[in-house]
Amino acid sequence: MRMIDALTRSMRASHLLVALLVAASLVFAAIGAAMGETFYLRLATEALIFAGLALSVDILLGYNGLLSLGQALYFGLGAYLSALVLMWVPSFWAAFAVTAVVSAVVGLIGGFIANRVRGVYFALITFGMAQVAAKVVYNTRALGASDGLIGVPVIDINLGIISFSSASPAGFFLFVLGVIVILYGVTAYLLDTPFGRLLIALRANERRVPFLGYRTMTLRLSAYVIAAMIAALSGALYPMLRGFVSPELLFFSTSGNAVITVIVGGVGTLAGALYGSVLLTLLKSVVGSYTEHHVIVIGLLFMGAVIFLPRGLMGIVRPAVERMLTRRSKP
Amino acid sequence: MTERTTTERAMAAHSGTAPILEVRHLSVSFGGLRAVDDVSFTVARNRITTVIGPNGAGKSTLFNLISGALRPRAGHVLIEGTDHTGEPPYRVQAAGLARSFQITNLFFDLSVAENLRQAAQILEPRSMMWRPIGASRAAHARVDELLERFGLTAKAQYPAGKLSHGEQRRLEVAVALACRPKVLLLDEPTQGMSHGDTQDTAALITSLAADVTVLLIEHDIGLVMSLSDHVIVMHQGQKLAEGAPTDVRNNPAVQAAYFGHA
Amino acid sequence: MSGAIEYFQFVLAPQMLIGLVVGVAVILVALGLTIIFGLLDVINMSHGEFYALGAFIALALASIGLPFWLLLILVPLVMIPIGYVVERGLIQRVFHTSERHVTTLLLTFGLGLVMEDVFRLIWGPNPYRPETPIAGGVDVFGIFVPSYRLFLIVVGAAIISAVALIIYRTRLGAMVRAAAYDRHMAASLGVPVRHVYAGAFAFGVALAGLAGVLLAPIYSVFPTMGRDFILMAFTVVIVGGMGSIAGAVIAGLFLTQVQAIVSLYISPVWSDPIVFGIMVAMLMVRPQGLFGRLGHG
Numbered sequence: 017m018r019m020i021d022a023l024t025r026s027m028r029a030s031h032l033l034v035a036l037l038v039a040a041s042l043v044f045a046a047i048g049a050a051m052g053e054t055f056y057l058r059l060a061t062e063a064l065i066f067a068g069l070a071l072s073v074d075i076l077l078g079y080n081g082l083l084s085l086g087q088a089l090y091f092g093l094g095a096y097l098s099a100l101v102l103m104w105v106p107s108f109w110a111a112f113a114v115t116a117v118v119s120a121v122v123g124l125i126g127g128f129i130a131n132r133v134r135g136v137y138f139a140l141i142t143f144g145m146a147q148v149a150a151k152v153v154y155n156t157r158a159l160g161a162s163d164g165l166i167g168v169p170v171i172d173i174n175l176g177i178i179s180f181s182s183a184s185p186a187g188f189f190l191f192v193l194g195v196i197v198i199l200y201g202v203t204a205y206l207l208d209t210p211f212g213r214l215l216i217a218l219r220a221n222e223r224r225v226p227f228l229g230y231r232t233m234t235l236r237l238s239a240y241v242i243a244a245m246i247a248a249l250s251g252a253l254y255p256m257l258r259g260f261v262s263p264e265l266l267f268f269s270t271s272g273n274a275v276i277t278v279i280v281g282g283v284g285t286l287a288g289a290l291y292g293s294v295l296l297t298l299l300k301s302v303v304g305s306y307t308e309h310h311v312i313v314i315g316l317l318f319m320g321a322v323i324f325l326p327r328g329l330m331g332i333v334r335p336a337v338e339r340m341l342t343r344r345s346k347p
Numbered sequence: 348m349t350e351r352t353t354t355e356r357a358m359a360a361h362s363g364t365a366p367i368l369e370v371r372h373l374s375v376s377f378g379g380l381r382a383v384d385d386v387s388f389t390v391a392r393n394r395i396t397t398v399i400g401p402n403g404a405g406k407s408t409l410f411n412l413i414s415g416a417l418r419p420r421a422g423h424v425l426i427e428g429t430d431h432t433g434e435p436p437y438r439v440q441a442a443g444l445a446r447s448f449q450i451t452n453l454f455f456d457l458s459v460a461e462n463l464r465q466a467a468q469i470l471e472p473r474s475m476m477w478r479p480i481g482a483s484r485a486a487h488a489r490v491d492e493l494l495e496r497f498g499l500t501a502k503a504q505y506p507a508g509k510l511s512h513g514e515q516r517r518l519e520v521a522v523a524l525a526c527r528p529k530v531l532l533l534d535e536p537t538q539g540m541s542h543g544d545t546q547d548t549a550a551l552i553t554s555l556a557a558d559v560t561v562l563l564i565e566h567d568i569g570l571v572m573s574l575s576d577h578v579i580v581m582h583q584g585q586k587l588a589e590g591a592p593t594d595v596r597n598n599p600a601v602q603a604a605y606f607g608h609a
Numbered sequence: 610m611s612g613a614i615e616y617f618q619f620v621l622a623p624q625m626l627i628g629l630v631v632g633v634a635v636i637l638v639a640l641g642l643t644i645i646f647g648l649l650d651v652i653n654m655s656h657g658e659f660y661a662l663g664a665f666i667a668l669a670l671a672s673i674g675l676p677f678w679l680l681l682i683l684v685p686l687v688m689i690p691i692g693y694v695v696e697r698g699l700i701q702r703v704f705h706t707s708e709r710h711v712t713t714l715l716l717t718f719g720l721g722l723v724m725e726d727v728f729r730l731i732w733g734p735n736p737y738r739p740e741t742p743i744a745g746g747v748d749v750f751g752i753f754v755p756s757y758r759l760f761l762i763v764v765g766a767a768i769i770s771a772v773a774l775i776i777y778r779t780r781l782g783a784m785v786r787a788a789a790y791d792r793h794m795a796a797s798l799g800v801p802v803r804h805v806y807a808g809a810f811a812f813g814v815a816l817a818g819l820a821g822v823l824l825a826p827i828y829s830v831f832p833t834m835g836r837d838f839i840l841m842a843f844t845v846v847i848v849g850g851m852g853s854i855a856g857a858v859i860a861g862l863f864l865t866q867v868q869a870i871v872s873l874y875i876s877p878v879w880s881d882p883i884v885f886g887i888m889v890a891m892l893m894v895r896p897q898g899l900f901g902r903l904g905h906g
Contacts, residue, residue, distance in 0.1 A: 315723035
């Protein structure tokens with residue numbers, strides 16, 4: 017039996033933390049369903065959907081070291097595609113299939129453009145691309161222009177064994193939880209393969225990687241496409257929840273919120289994206305009940321995290337979980 | 348420029364008569380300065396060939412041209428008779444050439460073992476790229492072997508950035524060697540090392556020559572004389588002389604240009 | 610033939626004149642942004658909020674009866690200590706981290722969010738329109754142009770020239786450029802690098818504040834006023850070359866003319882996608898922009 021290295025151990029700690037979050041979510045869903053609750057279940061569903069977007073930001077920022085300020089481009093792409101498909105055929109599978117294929121193609125094109133540059137220029141070019149897309153959608157009448165697409169039908173989600181309506185708060189919450197956990201699982205798996213480790217190597221020292229026999233552009237492009245698909249698939253869930261999509265989903269505020277989520281939750285941990293999203297949604301709802309100026313609180317929290325806690329919430333929690341795992345594995 | 352047909356190249360490669368590494372009329376300039384100027388030589392298989400010369404002679408630039416870090420303005424680089432001129436580093440690596448760097452170039456945040464695994468992973472089939480880390484058994488076996496050989500086993504889980512300078516220099520060589528290259532380019536592996544570490548590294552390099560061809564840049568003349576099978580002297584971008592260590596040392600031109608200043 | 614002249618006079622020329630007003634406005638905002646990047650290597654995401662802050666400070670001071678002309682001097686003077694404190698107290702805290710570009714960008718992004726919400730807290734979400742300091746208009750090309758807009762072009766050009774003169778022709782500017790080129794070398798030559806950095810940031814945000822005062826009578830004052838302008842200012846800085854004053858001026862004039870012409874011939878709604886498209890294309894082929902960085906030739 018080979019010794020588990022530090023990176024794999026960290027990833028296992030993330031798995032444990034995500035499992036904890038899933039357990040808490042199941043309890044939450046059970047209580048919510050028993051009480052016939054709607055508002056908070058839907059709010060939590062939205063938190064999970066945006067957690068998927070944050071996850072995609074973390075792949076780029078936490079592993080590849082590239083700050084994307086335009087991940088909303090793919091989130092919005094997925095949302096619009098899903099809305100269009102659902103208005104045509106009310107099938108969740110069709111919406112997901114179309115979103116996956118189209119976002120891979122668009123991600124490849126976007127990746128070719130964005131990965132020509134590095135560092136701060138990558139941040140600016142992703143920002144610029146999302147701006148172009150947002151303005152185009154905002155002005156395209158066929159896509160509902162500034163109103164967006166309204167009237168996305170409620171669909172029946174048929175998973176073979178069970179079938180339920182997207183309008184069922186608890187059912188749809190559990191469904192989104194399942195999708196996000198799968199997206200997390202796939203991402204976590206990929207990042208703990210030699211491919212994922214090469215992304216970490218790129219972040220650590222990009223110039224050495226070609227001498228190990230790898231083409232850096234291929235690696236960066238792969239990471240970018242994976243992130244684009246994760247963002248788009250998360251976005252595809254949005255119209256199922258809300259019944260509409262609007263150009264705001266592509267705006268900078270959407271991209272910016274995802275970055276805040278990752279930084280507060282803990283960059284480079286994947287679990288941080290999920291916890292961050294839940295934490296920020298909770299905070300918005302709690303602070304929002306006292307004052308409408310919750311952005312001040314969130315902004316200050318974010319600034320505090322950047323200055324004092326560059327590894328975010330998970331920077332405190334995960335090492336403790338890792339130590340626990342190490343102790344347990346030793347006889 | 349001589350264009351060789353694919354067949355010719357393939358034949359040369361398979362006949363085994365082609366030298367493991369050959370450089371023909373290689374030149375590059377930076378803003379009018381001829382950093383490497385019409386340099387040609389061949390490197391014999393499983394021998395240690397050392398490039399020496401004063402600072403600014405163009406030694407590291409020569410390595411950059413051979414390993415694909417820089418594109419030459421003119422000339423050719425042939426590995427086992429196949430032309431790899433101007434190819435990017437990952438292609439040159441695939442042809443069997445690996446290198447170390449004069450300025451330590453590691454993944455400093457990652458552990459020693461992970462640095463080696465990153466480099467050894469190329470030994471695995473491509474499909475292993477998408478399997479869990481633990482599944483790459485050949486790569487892990489190679490890491491253990493190198494840790495042992497380079498005396499880094501005790502530090503395997505240390506971040507590379509926390510190693511001493513001497514250990515980092517050793518790891519730098521081990522990382523280059525991890526992919527089992529046919530040709531290994533070592534750019535001043537003993538740079539900044541203590542005397543004891545230098546001797547250990549020299550012994551290590553000698554032992555390498557059993558299964559890999561070594562092209563070395565080295566400043567310690569005593570080491571060059573004891574280590575090398577063949578010496579190439581560079582001066583102001585040009586090849587000044589080459590030959591057996593003793594011949595080169597007794598060459599008057601070399602003494603004037605190089606040893607005279609040393 | 611006369612049709613062509615009339616077309617120019619009544620359609621094209623006024624459109625280009627409007628473009629010029631916007632161009633000067635955008636350059637005023639972009640100037641501080643490019644100086645801060647050129648010297649500190651910091652992408653100031655809160656620059657738009659400093660622009661808004663200038664306008665709000667002017668609004669507050671005007672409400673106690675201070676005249677507009679005094680505010681043009683007073684507001685930048687108030688902004689300088691604010692900028693200085695922000696640089697020393699916030700930006701320097703993360704300036705020495707390994708991924709400085711990203712951390713300073715994130716920090717100023719957070720600061721911008723907080724500032725915008727504070728404006729909303731104090732002044733509410735609705736726009737204020739300050740009284741136009743110069744009433745009336747002038748007949749240009751047979752078209753009525755408000756005098757204040759012409760005044761803006763003249764004053765804007767004067768400010769831009771003055772900034773360029775300070776940076777390129779004075780001893781202070783030489784120190785700034787030396788610190789931008791090589792901070793360690795500059796420090797060893799006796800340049801007080803810490804003060805130059807904080808001072809340059811303060812100068813940059815003071816310029817944004819001045820732009821806020823000048824543009825408030827045209828574009829109104831509201832908490833999110835920085836957002837609309839900052840996108841264009843960023844585009845100008847990127848296309849012109851981050852840190853280049855000449856680049857900001859040329860790109861500012863060029864891109865606003867592109868906007869004006871696109872609005873006329875295609876549709877106003879397509880002017881933004883086209884301008885941002887130019888930015889993306891520029892980043893792809895020449896990320897350093899039209900001109901090099903401050904202090905780098």
